[in-house]
Amino acid sequence: MPVIIGFIIFFGYVLFMYNQLVGRRNQVGFAFGTVDALLKKRHDLIPSLVAVAEAHAKHERGLFERIAELRARVDETKQLEHRSDATRLNAELDLGQRLDNLLAVVESYPQLTADASFREVQHALVDNEAQIAAARRFYNAAVNDLNNSIDMFPTSVLASFMNLSPKPYFQASYRERQAPRVKQYGRP
Amino acid sequence: MALNATDVLTDALNDKAALYDFYDRELRYVLLEQERIRKTSKRNFLIAAGTSIGLLLWGLITILPMANPEERWWTLIMGVAIGGVVVRFAYKYSSSYFRKAFKDNVVSRLVTFLDEGLRFSAHGCVPRSYFEDSRLFRNINHYQGEDLIHGEVSGFEFTFSEVHAQREKRDSKGRKTKQTIFRGMFFAVELPERVPTTTMIYPRRASQPRFSREVERIKLEDPIFERAFNVYAEDQVGARILLTTRFMEQVMALRGLCKQTPYLSFSRKHLYIAVPSRENLLEASLFQSVLNPVTIRRFISELDTVLGMVKELHLQNLHR
Numbered sequence: 001m002p003v004i005i006g007f008i009i010f011f012g013y014v015l016f017m018y019n020q021l022v023g024r025r026n027q028v029g030f031a032f033g034t035v036d037a038l039l040k041k042r043h044d045l046i047p048s049l050v051a052v053a054e055a056h057a058k059h060e061r062g063l064f065e066r067i068a069e070l071r072a073r074v075d076e077t078k079q080l081e082h083r084s085d086a087t088r089l090n091a092e093l094d095l096g097q098r099l100d101n102l103l104a105v106v107e108s109y110p111q112l113t114a115d116a117s118f119r120e121v122q123h124a125l126v127d128n129e130a131q132i133a134a135a136r137r138f139y140n141a142a143v144n145d146l147n148n149s150i151d152m153f154p155t156s157v158l159a160s161f162m163n164l165s166p167k168p169y170f171q172a173s174y175r176e177r178q179a180p181r182v183k184q185y186g187r188p
Numbered sequence: 189m190a191l192n193a194t195d196v197l198t199d200a201l202n203d204k205a206a207l208y209d210f211y212d213r214e215l216r217y218v219l220l221e222q223e224r225i226r227k228t229s230k231r232n233f234l235i236a237a238g239t240s241i242g243l244l245l246w247g248l249i250t251i252l253p254m255a256n257p258e259e260r261w262w263t264l265i266m267g268v269a270i271g272g273v274v275v276r277f278a279y280k281y282s283s284s285y286f287r288k289a290f291k292d293n294v295v296s297r298l299v300t301f302l303d304e305g306l307r308f309s310a311h312g313c314v315p316r317s318y319f320e321d322s323r324l325f326r327n328i329n330h331y332q333g334e335d336l337i338h339g340e341v342s343g344f345e346f347t348f349s350e351v352h353a354q355r356e357k358r359d360s361k362g363r364k365t366k367q368t369i370f371r372g373m374f375f376a377v378e379l380p381e382r383v384p385t386t387t388m389i390y391p392r393r394a395s396q397p398r399f400s401r402e403v404e405r406i407k408l409e410d411p412i413f414e415r416a417f418n419v420y421a422e423d424q425v426g427a428r429i430l431l432t433t434r435f436m437e438q439v440m441a442l443r444g445l446c447k448q449t450p451y452l453s454f455s456r457k458h459l460y461i462a463v464p465s466r467e468n469l470l471e472a473s474l475f476q477s478v479l480n481p482v483t484i485r486r487f488i489s490e491l492d493t494v495l496g497m498v499k500e501l502h503l504q505n506l507h508r
Contacts, residue, residue: 031424034425131425131429134428137408137409
C-alpha cells in the first residue's frame with residue numbers, strides 16, 4: 001500500500017512538473033508571437049516613414065544614406081523569417097537601432113518634422129516601439145521562467161526528456177537603455 | 189493670475205516671509221473670527237464635559253459604597269467607560285460647528301490661495317463610481333468621505349478626498365456588522381487617453397480579491413517593486429506599456445513619500461491612487477490656537493503631501 005501511495009504522489013508530482021513546463025513553453029511561444037506581430041507592424045510602418053522622408057532627403061546626403069541603410073535592413077530582416085529566434089531577434093535589434101538613428105537625425109530637419117504625414121507615421125512608430133518594448137519585457141519574463149525551469153533540478157531532468165532548450169533573451173535596444181525622451185503622454 | 193501650486197507650496201514651506209505675508213494679507217481677519225468661535229466652542233466643551241464628569245463622579249461616589257465588594261471594580265470600569273464616551277460625544281458636538289466653519293472659511297481659502305484652479309469642498313467626496321471603477325475594492329455597502337479637492341496638478345485633472353468604504357457582514361449570530369474595506373486618501377487622476385488595459389497594483393501584504401481567469405498576475409523585472417507590490421491585469425503587454433521601469437521607480441518614490449504602500453489602478457481613462465491612513469486630515473483642534481502660524485503650516489504641509497503624491501508620479505512621462 002505505501003508503495004502505491006508513493007507511486008501516486010511521485011506520478012502526480014511528475015505530472016505537475018510536466019504541465020508547468022508545457023505552460024511555460026507555451027507562454028514563451030505566446031509572448032514571442034506578440035513580439036513578432038509588433039515587429040511585423042514595424043516592418044509595415046518603416047516603408048511609409050522612408051517614403052515620406054525620402055521626398056525631403058534628396059539634397060541631404062547624411063539623411064539619404066541612413067534611409068537607404070534602413071530600407072536595406074528591413075528587406076534583410078524580412079528574409080530571416082525562417083531562421084532561429086536568436087538570429088531574428090539580433091536582426092530586429094539592429095533594425096531598431098537604425099530606426100532610432102534615423103529618428104534622431106530627422107530631429108535636425110524642421111521641414112521634415114513639420115510634415116503632417118511624417119508626424120503621423122512617426123507617432124505610429126513611436127507608439128509601436130513602446131508596445132515592442134513592453135512585449136519584449138513580457139517575452140523576457142516568460143523566457144526567464146522557462147530557462148529557470150530548464151536549468152533547475154528536478155525540472156531539468158524532465159526538460160531534457162522533453163528536448164526543451166533555453167531560449168534567447170530579447171535585449172533592450174540602445175535607445176531603451178538611454179534616459180527616456182521627454183514626450184508628453186497622449187500628445188504626439 | 190493662477191499661481192503654480194508647487195512653487196507656492198515650496199515657498200510657503202521654505203520661506204517664512206512668504207507664509208507670514210499670506211497670513212497677514214489673506215487670513216488674519218478670518219482667523220480672528222475663527223479664534224473667537226474656537227474659544228466659545230472650547231468653553232462650551234469644557235462646561236459640558238466638566239458637568240458630565242462631575243455628575244458621573246457624584247453618581248459613582250453615591251453608588252460605590254452601596255455596591256458589593258466584588259462589583260465595585262466593574263462599576264468603576266463602567267463609570268470610566270461612560271465618562272470617556274460622554275467626553276468624546278461632548279467634544280464632537282461642541283467642536284462640530286467650529287470644525288465646519290474652519291474648513292469652509294480657512295481651508296478653502298488656503299486651497300484657493302495655493303492654486304486658483306483648485307477647489308475645496310469640506311463635505312464633498314470622490315464619486316463612488318470612481319472608487320468602484322478602480323476595481324481595487326469590492327462588495328462595498330457603505331461609502332462616505334470628506335475634504336474634496338478638485339483641480340489640476342502637472343497638467344492632469346484630479347479629484348481627491350478622504351474616503352471610508354465598508355462592507356456589511358453577518359456574524360455567527362446573524363447580526364449585521366460593518367467591516368472597513370478601505371479608509372484613507374483616494375485620488376482619481378484623469379488621463380488624456382484610454383489605458384490599454386485595466387491594471388491593478390496591490391500592496392504585497394494587503395488582502396487581494398479573487399480575480400476571474402482572464403486576470404493574470406504580472407511579474408515585473410524590478411525586484412524592489414516586486415517585493416512591495418502585486419500587479420494584476422488582463423493583458424501582459426498592455427500592463428507593461430503602463431508600468432515602465434521609470435514608472436515603477438516613481439511608484440516606489442510615492443510609497444516613500446506617503447509612508448504607506450499605496451494601491452494604484454489604471455482603468456479606462458483614469459489612474460486611481462488609494463493611500464490607507466487612519467489620520468483625519470485638515471482637521472482643526474479646539475485646543476490649539478488658530479492664530480498660531482504653526483497651525484497654518486501644518487495645513488499647508490498636509491496639502492503639500494496630498495498634491496505631492498500626484499506630482500511624484502511624473503505622469504507627463506507616463507507611457508514612455
